[in-house]
Amino acid sequence: MEAAIEIEGLTKTFGHGPDAIASVDHLSLRVDKGEIFGFLGPNGAGKTTTVKMLAGIIFPTSGAARLLGKPLGDVATRARIGFMPETVRLSTFMRAEDWLGFHARLYGMDAGRSRARVKEVMARTGLAGRAGSRVRDFSQGMMQRIILAQAIINEPDLLFLDEPASALDPLGRRDLREIITGLRDRGTTIFLNSHLLSEVELVCGRVGILNHGKLIRVDKLGDITGPVQVVDVKAEGISSETAAAIRRLAAKVEFGLDGRFTATLDSEEQLGKLAEIITRGGGALKEFSPRRISLEDAFLEEIGEDGSS
Amino acid sequence: MKTIAVYTLRQTLRSKSMIAGLGVSLLYLAALPLFSATGGGTVTVGSAGQGTTAAAQFLGYALGGLNLIGMFMALFLTLGSIHTDIENGTMAMIITKPLSRARIITGRWAGYAALMTGYVLIIGLVLWLAVVLGTGEPFLGYIPALALVCLNVTTMMTLTFAVSVFLPAAANAVLVFLVFIATTNLSLINVAGAAAGETAETIIGNLFRLMLPVGVVGDQLHSLVVNSPGQTPAFLVPGNLFVAYEVIYIAALLQLGVRAFKRKDLK
Ligand SMILES: Nc1ncnc2c1ncn2[C@@H]1O[C@H](COP(=O)(O)OP(=O)(O)OP(=O)(O)O)[C@@H](O)[C@H]1O
Ligand SMILES: [Mg+2]
Numbered sequence: 001m002e003a004a005i006e007i008e009g010l011t012k013t014f015g016h017g018p019d020a021i022a023s024v025d026h027l028s029l030r031v032d033k034g035e036i037f038g039f040l041g042p043n044g045a046g047k048t049t050t051v052k053m054l055a056g057i058i059f060p061t062s063g064a065a066r067l068l069g070k071p072l073g074d075v076a077t078r079a080r081i082g083f084m085p086e087t088v089r090l091s092t093f094m095r096a097e098d099w100l101g102f103h104a105r106l107y108g109m110d111a112g113r114s115r116a117r118v119k120e121v122m123a124r125t126g127l128a129g130r131a132g133s134r135v136r137d138f139s140q141g142m143m144q145r146i147i148l149a150q151a152i153i154n155e156p157d158l159l160f161l162d163e164p165a166s167a168l169d170p171l172g173r174r175d176l177r178e179i180i181t182g183l184r185d186r187g188t189t190i191f192l193n194s195h196l197l198s199e200v201e202l203v204c205g206r207v208g209i210l211n212h213g214k215l216i217r218v219d220k221l222g223d224i225t226g227p228v229q230v231v232d233v234k235a236e237g238i239s240s241e242t243a244a245a246i247r248r249l250a251a252k253v254e255f256g257l258d259g260r261f262t263a264t265l266d267s268e269e270q271l272g273k274l275a276e277i278i279t280r281g282g283g284a285l286k287e288f289s290p291r292r293i294s295l296e297d298a299f300l301e302e303i304g305e306d307g308s309s
Numbered sequence: 310m311k312t313i314a315v316y317t318l319r320q321t322l323r324s325k326s327m328i329a330g331l332g333v334s335l336l337y338l339a340a341l342p343l344f345s346a347t348g349g350g351t352v353t354v355g356s357a358g359q360g361t362t363a364a365a366q367f368l369g370y371a372l373g374g375l376n377l378i379g380m381f382m383a384l385f386l387t388l389g390s391i392h393t394d395i396e397n398g399t400m401a402m403i404i405t406k407p408l409s410r411a412r413i414i415t416g417r418w419a420g421y422a423a424l425m426t427g428y429v430l431i432i433g434l435v436l437w438l439a440v441v442l443g444t445g446e447p448f449l450g451y452i453p454a455l456a457l458v459c460l461n462v463t464t465m466m467t468l469t470f471a472v473s474v475f476l477p478a479a480a481n482a483v484l485v486f487l488v489f490i491a492t493t494n495l496s497l498i499n500v501a502g503a504a505a506g507e508t509a510e511t512i513i514g515n516l517f518r519l520m521l522p523v524g525v526v527g528d529q530l531h532s533l534v535v536n537s538p539g540q541t542p543a544f545l546v547p548g549n550l551f552v553a554y555e556v557i558y559i560a561a562l563l564q565l566g567v568r569a570f571k572r573k574d575l576k
Contacts, residue, residue, distance in 0.1 A: 055405045058574040075409050083405040088398030093323040105312040106406035150402060 003066070004158050004189035005031040005054070010063035012049050012213075023049045025213035026063065031206075033157075036180065036190045038204035038221070040197070040295075042303055046213040047193040048086060051160050054191075055083045068158055079107060082156035086163050087144045090135050096146060097122065097131040103150040121149040126175050140167040145175075152179065159183060162193045177203055197295045201225075207295070211303045225292045231271060234260045234287035235278050242281030249273060259286070310408070310416040317420025321386055330382040334432055337378060341371050341436070364444045368451055371436050372530050376458045379429050380523060383466035384485055387421055389478030390470055391566075395575050396477075404575060414567045418470055425462045433458060454530045460555055461523045465489075467559045468521065471566035474573065492521040522555045 010027040013020045024046040031037045041047050052058045054065060056073055070077040092099055097118050104114035122128050125145040130138075135146060144167045151159060161180075165173050180190055180203050194200050200207060201221065208218040217224065236259050238246075247253055249270060250263040263274060271290060278285055321327055391414070394400040403413060433455040441447060465485075472481045499514025501507075 052401075052575075055401070057401050057404055057576070059572070075407050077407075078405060079407040081405065083402070085398060085401045090399065091397055092320065092399070094319070102312065102316055103402065103406070106403065106408060108407060147402070 001032040002069075003030050004033045004035070005029070005037075005065065005067055005191065007050075007054075007065040008063055010050065010053060010065055011061050012046075012053055012058065013061045022061075022213050024053070027210075027213070027215055029208060029215060029218065031189060031191060033189050034184065034187050035206060036184055036192065036204045038200035038207040039191060039193045039210065040195065040200060040207060040299060041210035042195070045210040047210055048162055049213075050210070051083075051162050051191065051193055055081075055085075055160055057085075079154065080157040082151035082154060082159040084148050084151035084159075084161045084164055087140065087147060087167055089140075090138070090143060090146075092135050094135055095132050096127060096135055096138075099135050100146065100149055100153060104153050107154040109154075117153050121153050124152070124175070124179055125149045126172065141169055141172055144168060145172060148176065148179070152183065155186075156183075156188060158189045158191070160191045160193075163195070164192070165194070165196055165199050173199065197299060201295045209299065209302050217302055221295070224298045225295055226298070229266075229268075229293070230262060230264050230291040231274065232260070232262050232287065232289045232291060233274070233278070233285070234258065235283045235285050238278065238283045239281055242277060242283055245277045245281065246274065249277060310412045310419070313403070313408070313413055313416030314420035314423065317390075317417045318424050321421065321424055324386070326382075326385045330378075330385065331428075334375075334378055334382075334428075337374060338432065338435070341367075341374075364440050364446065365448060365450075368436065368440055368448060369454075369530055372433065372451070372454055372458060375429065375432055375436070376461055376523075376530060379425065379458060379462035380465040380489075382428070383421075383425050383462050384469045384482065386424070387466050387470040388473060388481040388485070390417065390421070391473040391570065392475075392477050392481070393473075395573075398576060400575050410571045411567045414474070414570050415563070418467065418563055418566070421466050421470060422463055425466050426459045429459050429462050430455070457530065457552070460552065460559075464521070464523050464555055464559055467562045471562040474566045474569045488521050489523075492517055492523075519554065519558075522551065522558055 007027055007029040010024055011022055012024045013022045015021060027046075027050060039047050039050070049058070053060050054067060054072065056078070060072075065072050067074075068077055068080060090099075094102070100118045100121065101114050104117050105111075109117060118131075122131060125148055127142065127145055127149065130142065135143075138146065144164070148161075148164055151161070165176055168176060177199075180192070184190060184203075192200065192204060204221055206219065207221050207224055209216050209224075238259060243255070246261070246263065250265055252264040253261055255261040265271065265274065275285065275288060391400070394403075400413075404410065437448065437451050437455070468488075469481060469485050472484060476484065495517035496514050498517065499511045502510025502512075502514055
C-alpha cells in the first residue's frame, strides 16, 4: 500500500531555553492512501500543532514528513490537499459564493470550473440557500460548514479536518459523515482530528492516540475497542438451573428485573454458548445486545482518567 | 497572485478606513477652490503671467496635500493587513493552497499598490484637468510631480505593509508614524546646515531623509509644477538619484516582508 502521509520524528517546540515545551514530540506515523485516520487526544495534546505542521502553517523544530510522496512545503502538491482548520470567525465582507470562488481560484481553477464547484460544495455542505449571504454574518455552525466547503472544493486526494464537527447540529454531522465516506469511496485519504469520539467511531478505520505530544497508541479501531465481552440480555422463563449454568459460563453476571441481566464473558465465542444455554433450558430470548467497550472507555484508559499518563 | 491582488483590492475597497479616507479626500477636493478664490491668484481662462503662476502654485499646493493625505491613507489601510489575516485565521486557509508564500505577499502588496496608485491618479488627474480646462495651460511639469506622489504613497504603503508581517496594527501605526515624524524633523538639520554653510550638517540631515524617503519628493513637488527648479534650494533637490533610492527602498522593504513571512509560524 502506498503512503499518503509519512511522518518521521516530527517535533515542534514552542518557547526557548528552560521554558521550552515540546507540543509535538518525535511523532512518527504512516497513513496509507484511502485510509480514514482518527487522531485523538485530550485538549492540548498537540493534534492541531501536528496538522498545522503538515499543512505548512508552522514549521517543525525537527523531523520531517512527506505528503502524497512529496516533502512538506512542496507547493504543487497542495493542489491535491484540502485543509479545514479549527473553526474561526471569518470577518470578510464577501458573500459566501464569492469567498468560496476565491478559494477555488487559489486552487488554480478557471472561472467556469470554480463556479460549478462552488455550487456543488455549497449543496454538499447544506449552504445552498446562502450563496448570497455575507460570510461575516454566518452563525458558528454555518462558519464551520463553509470552512469545510473550501477544504473539499478541489476534490482533494488528502484531506485534513481539525475538529470538523464541533459546532455542527445533528444534520450537519450527518452531512459531514456523508462527505467523509463519499470522499473515501473515491479514494481520498482523510486525517481527522477530533475529541468527539462517537464521530471517530462512526467513520475511522484506524486511530492514533496522542498525549502530551507523544503518540501512545496506533491501532485499528476494532483492536482498540476490543472484542465483544459484555452482553445485555432479556429472557423469559429462566429456570434456576439455567441461571446457574449462566453463572458458570460468564466471568460476571448481574441479574436485574423482568428477566434482564448483563453478562461479562471471556471471549466473543461464548456469546453463542450463552444463547444456547438459555434456549436449551426452556427460556425465551427477548433481547440480546452485545456491547463493545466504547472508544471513550478505551481512550480514557489509554490516557489515564486524569489525563496524566 | 492576481487572485490575491484582486481579493486585496475588493476587501480594502469595502473597509471602513477606505470609506473614511475617501470621505476626507472628497472634502479636501471640495475645499481646495477656496484657495484660488482667496489666495490673490486669479485662475482665469487663457491668461498668462500672473494668472498662470497662481494656478501653478495652486496645483503645487493641492498636490502637496494629496501627497500627505495619500500617505496617511496608505498607512491606515495597510497597517493591519498581514498580521490581521494571520490572527483571524484567514491566512491559514490561503497558505494551504498551491501558492508560494512569496507570491501571497507580493500579490497582496500589488493589490494595495494598485489601489493607492489608482486613488492618487484619479484625484490628481481630476485636479489637473480642472485647472488645465480653466486656464488653457497644460502644466506639463505636474505629470512627473504626480508620478512622484504615487511613488511616495507607495513607499509609505510598503513600509506599513512590510511592518504588518511583524507587528500588530496598533504597534505598526505607532512605529511608522513616529518614524515619519522623526524623519521629517531630523531632516531639517540640513536646512540649518546649509544656512550655516556646514557641509557635515547638510549631509547628516540628508541621511535622516533616507530613513523614510518621502520628504524630499514632497519638497520638490512645488518646483516641479511651477517648472522653475531654480527656486528650490540646492540641498532640497532630490534628483534622479534620490528617486532611484526610493524605488530601491520599496523593493528592499517588500523583500524584507517576503523573507520574514517565508519563515514565519502562522496561526
Ligand atoms: N503558538 C504557540 N505558542 C506556544 N504554545 C503553543 C502554541 N500553539 C500551541 N501551543 C501549545 O501546544 C500544545 C498543543 O496544542 P494543540 O493546539 O496542538 O492541542 P490540541 O491537541 O489541538 O488541543 P485541542 O483538543 O484543545 O484542540 C498546548 O499546550 C498549547 O498551549
Ligand atoms: Mg486542536
